[in-house]
Amino acid sequence: MTAEGVMQEDMAGEWGLRIRSVFMVKEIAEVVYQSEIATDIYSLLLRVTFARDAAPGQFVSLYSADGSRLLPRPISICETDTGSGTIRLVYRIAGKGTKEFSGLKGGDRIEILGPLGNGFPIDEYKDKRVLLVGGGIGIPPLLYCADNLEEPVFAVGYRSETYLLEDLKRRGEVHVATEDGSLGTAGNVLDAIKADHVKADVIMSCGPMPMLRALKAYAAEAGIPCYVSMEERMACGIGVCLGCVCGTEHVDEHSHVNNARICKDGPVFDAKEVTL
Amino acid sequence: MTEPNMAVSIAGVTLKNPVMTASGTFGSGMEYSEFFDLSKLGAVVTKGVADVPWAGNPTPRVCETASGMLNAIGLQNPGIEVFCERDLPFLRKYDTNIIVNVCGHSEEEYLRVVDRLADEEGVALLEINISCPNVKQGGIAFGTDPRAVEEITRAVKARAKQPIIMKLSPNVTDIKVMARAAEAGGADAISLINTLTGMKIDIERGRFALANRTGGLSGPAIRPVAIRMVYEASGAVSIPVIGMGGITCAEDAIEFMMAGARAVSVGTANFRNPTVTVEIAEGIRDFLVRKNIADVNEIVGCVR
Numbered sequence: 217m218t219a220e221g222v223m224q225e226d227m228a229g230e231w232g233l234r235i236r237s238v239f240m241v242k243e244i245a246e247v248v249y250q251s252e253i254a255t256d257i258y259s260l261l262l263r264v265t266f267a268r269d270a271a272p273g274q275f276v277s278l279y280s281a282d283g284s285r286l287l288p289r290p291i292s293i294c295e296t297d298t299g300s301g302t303i304r305l306v307y308r309i310a311g312k313g314t315k316e317f318s319g320l321k322g323g324d325r326i327e328i329l330g331p332l333g334n335g336f337p338i339d340e341y342k343d344k345r346v347l348l349v350g351g352g353i354g355i356p357p358l359l360y361c362a363d364n365l366e367e368p369v370f371a372v373g374y375r376s377e378t379y380l381l382e383d384l385k386r387r388g389e390v391h392v393a394t395e396d397g398s399l400g401t402a403g404n405v406l407d408a409i410k411a412d413h414v415k416a417d418v419i420m421s422c423g424p425m426p427m428l429r430a431l432k433a434y435a436a437e438a439g440i441p442c443y444v445s446m447e448e449r450m451a452c453g454i455g456v457c458l459g460c461v462c463g464t465e466h467v468d469e470h471s472h473v474n475n476a477r478i479c480k481d482g483p484v485f486d487a488k489e490v491t492l
Numbered sequence: 493m494t495e496p497n498m499a500v501s502i503a504g505v506t507l508k509n510p511v512m513t514a515s516g517t518f519g520s521g522m523e524y525s526e527f528f529d530l531s532k533l534g535a536v537v538t539k540g541v542a543d544v545p546w547a548g549n550p551t552p553r554v555c556e557t558a559s560g561m562l563n564a565i566g567l568q569n570p571g572i573e574v575f576c577e578r579d580l581p582f583l584r585k586y587d588t589n590i591i592v593n594v595c596g597h598s599e600e601e602y603l604r605v606v607d608r609l610a611d612e613e614g615v616a617l618l619e620i621n622i623s624c625p626n627v628k629q630g631g632i633a634f635g636t637d638p639r640a641v642e643e644i645t646r647a648v649k650a651r652a653k654q655p656i657i658m659k660l661s662p663n664v665t666d667i668k669v670m671a672r673a674a675e676a677g678g679a680d681a682i683s684l685i686n687t688l689t690g691m692k693i694d695i696e697r698g699r700f701a702l703a704n705r706t707g708g709l710s711g712p713a714i715r716p717v718a719i720r721m722v723y724e725a726s727g728a729v730s731i732p733v734i735g736m737g738g739i740t741c742a743e744d745a746i747e748f749m750m751a752g753a754r755a756v757s758v759g760t761a762n763f764r765n766p767t768v769t770v771e772i773a774e775g776i777r778d779f780l781v782r783k784n785i786a787d788v789n790e791i792v793g794c795v796r
Contacts, residue, residue: 240527
């Protein structure tokens, strides 16, 4: 199946759940370039056929060449270049699968499925002041969001070592927090937002659960919308297995319980809609 | 040579080829229909459906293990009403057999689903799930006691309009006893194996990898166990056996058929390769051509 001529459309679901209607492509991607940009953090550039169909906040599944590792690894899309037909993935080594990926070199090939998931509601807030909040390895997808916004503002949190900071600065105003205080505000990303009195019309975020939980509360208090990109152990990545669900306020459309599928109905949700 | 016959028959239902999907790994086919034409399958076996919606277990629900995975989804499903209104009309558009997997916590719950499906057009067979390891009541509780297997089989058979397949658990001492119990209760066919109960511990966090602590092991890791059980079960009964457990390619499927399976189900492999089922059907056909075998039924149980 190819991505040629396939239209994408955002459909607003009953509860503001946005489902992106697009054909996924399973193919063999060519590795253009890979480098280690921080300790155990890798930047992987892949040539794919679906670069121009991928939306900010969507992800891809990468498959291990080792058949004993059955399940795909979901990785968010950091950037795309429609001219060269490439996507950039920035990921952390988290186990044997990602360790294997870190050994890929230019010219190597890897099985990929994408683009997957719904992505952020970028078009709705294109001309607004959008606060893009990332924690740790949740930072990469913010780059692609920023590329589609007029006035992106970043608030990012690291443990200590920073990465992608130059890429962020090229795109907008950046507020940094580090846990050890080595750069920016000492503490977490919310500490930086408060210390720097950052104001925004909407928050779009990706990172660890405690960060998302805190942002949800902060946005509710500030009276602004907040979108969170969720993470969970996945198996199929396309909405079949029901492995990666999250609790929702309203009955979900698939199973009519209160469980949305993160891979298919998400990974991006209105923070008000999900139980964090 | 001429094109080999790929059709097989299960309880009077003809499958155009012996490849079907394993329940719970294929939903109701909607997601996979974006990758290939479901009409190329012998049958689609749906995710288990109960009388009312089930929310399933807390997350994490899945984790990878060597050549396999553990899952403890807990049979999240929308219930039979939504299934009949949404999923069945979708599946009816395809020229394949619809096999509905039925789950429940009690005999009454199984029967409510079976009754609701009685007049639903296009449902070829029912597969009764008495072997899910991830629900507290029902499921495996029925599937590990031969008397319970026979009783639930008899109760379902008495009410079902469609022929029934009893899906057996491998978490038993002697699979032959369970197979005979299902046959004695009136099953039209049996399918096996469901997942093997397993556990994984995340040593970095010092926690269970799954919120449910235990989960069902699937994937190539369980295949030799499944082959052995299909061999034993098919030798113990005269009703057709549907084999499954770690099938990832045509060679695996052929192995199951030679062990005694009339048809095969492909499960976890779908998660790695969305088009694996059609590739397996084509691969079986190529094998028959290469071996100059005119009919796929010739290889069923040929190794004894």
